[in-house]
Amino acid sequence: MNGAADLGGMMGFGPVVVEPEGPPFRADWERRAHAMVIAMGAAGHWNIDASRYARESLPPGEYLTSAYYEIWIKALERLLVAHGLVSAHELASQQSLRPGAELRRVLHPDDVRAMLAARRPYERPVEAAARYAVGDRVRTRNMHPTGHTRLPRYARAKTGVIERLHGAHVLPDSNAHGAGEHPEWLYSVRFAATELWGDDADPSLSVSIDAWESYLQAP
Amino acid sequence: MADDTGTPRRVEALEAILVEKGYVERTALDAIVEAYEDVGPKNGAKVVARSWVDPAYRERLLVDATSAIAELGFGGRQGEHMVAVENTPEVHHLIVCTLCSCYPWPVLGLPPAWYKSPAYRSRAVIDPRGVLADFGITLAESTRIEVHDSTAEIRYLVVPMRPPGTDGWPEDKLAELVTRDSMIGTGLPVAS
Numbered sequence: 001m002n003g004a005a006d007l008g009g010m011m012g013f014g015p016v017v018v019e020p021e022g023p024p025f026r027a028d029w030e031r032r033a034h035a036m037v038i039a040m041g042a043a044g045h046w047n048i049d050a051s052r053y054a055r056e057s058l059p060p061g062e063y064l065t066s067a068y069y070e071i072w073i074k075a076l077e078r079l080l081v082a083h084g085l086v087s088a089h090e091l092a093s094q095q096s097l098r099p100g101a102e103l104r105r106v107l108h109p110d111d112v113r114a115m116l117a118a119r120r121p122y123e124r125p126v127e128a129a130a131r132y133a134v135g136d137r138v139r140t141r142n143m144h145p146t147g148h149t150r151l152p153r154y155a156r157a158k159t160g161v162i163e164r165l166h167g168a169h170v171l172p173d174s175n176a177h178g179a180g181e182h183p184e185w186l187y188s189v190r191f192a193a194t195e196l197w198g199d200d201a202d203p204s205l206s207v208s209i210d211a212w213e214s215y216l217q218a219p
Numbered sequence: 220m221a222d223d224t225g226t227p228r229r230v231e232a233l234e235a236i237l238v239e240k241g242y243v244e245r246t247a248l249d250a251i252v253e254a255y256e257d258v259g260p261k262n263g264a265k266v267v268a269r270s271w272v273d274p275a276y277r278e279r280l281l282v283d284a285t286s287a288i289a290e291l292g293f294g295g296r297q298g299e300h301m302v303a304v305e306n307t308p309e310v311h312h313l314i315v316c317t318l319c320s321c322y323p324w325p326v327l328g329l330p331p332a333w334y335k336s337p338a339y340r341s342r343a344v345i346d347p348r349g350v351l352a353d354f355g356i357t358l359a360e361s362t363r364i365e366v367h368d369s370t371a372e373i374r375y376l377v378v379p380m381r382p383p384g385t386d387g388w389p390e391d392k393l394a395e396l397v398t399r400d401s402m403i404g405t406g407l408p409v410a411s
Contacts, residue, residue: 005318005319006317006318007317007318007337007340007341008317008318008340008341008343008344008345008368009341009344009345010337010341011341011342013336013337013338013341013342014338015338015353016333016336016338016339016342016350016353016354017332017333017336017338018333018353018354018355019331019332019333021259021260021331021398021399021400023256024255024328024329024330024331024332025329026332027227028227029226029227029230029231031252032230032231032234032248032252033230034251034252034255034329035247035248035249035251035252036230036233036234036237036243036248038251039237039242039243039247039248039251040237040242040243043242052318052319055319056318056319064337067226068320068332068335068336070226073226073229073230073233076233077233085240085242086236086237086240090236091233091236094228094229094232094235094236095232095235095236095239096235096236096239096240099240100239100240100241100242101240103241103242106241106242106243106244107243107244107247108244108247109244109246109247109249109250111247112247112250112251112254113250113254115296116251116254116295116296117294117295117296118295118296119294119295119298119299120296120299121299121300122299122300122371122372123300150318150370150371151370152317152318152368152370154317154344154345155368164302166300166371166373169300169371169372170372172371186371186373188367188373190365193345196344196345197345201345202348202364204360204361204362204363204364205347205348205363205364205366206363206364206365206366207344207365207366207367207368208365208366208367208368209368209370210368210369210370210371210373211370211371212371
């Protein structure tokens with residue numbers, strides 16, 4: 001979707017506020033928010049793509065004025081309501097008003113380390129051969145789906161070159177909506193900055209994205 | 220924005236709801252919090268330092284980063300599919316996730332706030348030299364910049380150039396030069 005999360009190329013946010021190395025959280029609520037998102041993700045009622053879609057579906061004004069983990073917690077609330085696990089009324093009143101539903105899995109404290117260390121690859125076997133090879137020129141589609149996609153706006157309808165082939169991966173556009181994994185070949189596609197941003201762009205700059213095969217067509 | 224009093228309260232209330240409904244155990248949340256306090260860019264620094272001293276390891280890292288990183292015991296969530304890109308005098312790599320905050324957790328820990336900020340995500344792909352200036356970095360004009368926007372589950376690690384004057388240094392001393400930002404592309408290893 002064309003949501004506020006799709007930030008590449010926007011202007012007006014000012015300089016990057018650099019911080020020294022240190023703990024990634026600035027407040028305890030951020031730690032709890034992050035942990036809740038992981039624990040509820042482990043329950044298995046939605047996947048990572050559905051979580052990302054819930055975040056990017058926040059109204060643009062709200063997305064851009066929320067702290068990052070605030071976006072996560074708002075999206076978690078939306079997912080809990082959409083899946084019938086918590087009601088909007090309970091969220092508004094900030095208390096549980098009825099017994100919980102049956103979760104597919106409740107994460108046990110003793111299982112946390114193993115869960116976080118587990119490798120859960122997104123690569124899947126597919127029968128079809130990859131349509132493109134490294135070095136091929138491709139053009140990204142001009143597409144504006146209302147659902148989830150990982151093709152950023154700045155890289156739509158642009159011509160680039162296949163730089164890497166990553167194997168076939170779960171397609172977020174489908175997986176986010178519970179419509180199945182539909183794995184497709186995944187490529188790194190490199191674009192000259194002049195292709196993305198016009199003749200005035202820095203000629204020494206290029207940008208690559210990782211793009212699923214259905215995002216691409218022959219140039 | 221950010222840390223007004225409403226948000227901590229909202230988060231606290233949600234945790235209480237989830238606990239009361241039996242969806243999460245507080246001790247499981249504690250365990251997740253604790254697990255990520257331990258993970259940080261020191262893991263990635265070990266990978267980079269090894270690649271500086273061991274040419275065969277460097278080769279394996281550039282060909283199959285996921286396996287090479289696993290050799291040192293690192294891997295897991297948000298590091299399932301790793302790609303290492305190497306800086307040279309000719310090309311400098313910079314990593315961003317314009318759409319969210321994709322970041323290689325097992326080697327760098329959780330991302331710093333600036334990595335998730337609209338300022339970084341919006342500008343890294345259109346004005347990376349300006350972003351690098353915010354970090355106090357000026358590259359030679361002849362150095363090309365290749366930006367990698369992490370739009371899939373591939374996670375990128377920048378292998379910075381080994382600083383001059385470090386010949387013969389042991390691996391653990393070299394690892395101390397490798398900063399978090401140098402592995403994202405917004406920094407350089409600290410001068411020897």
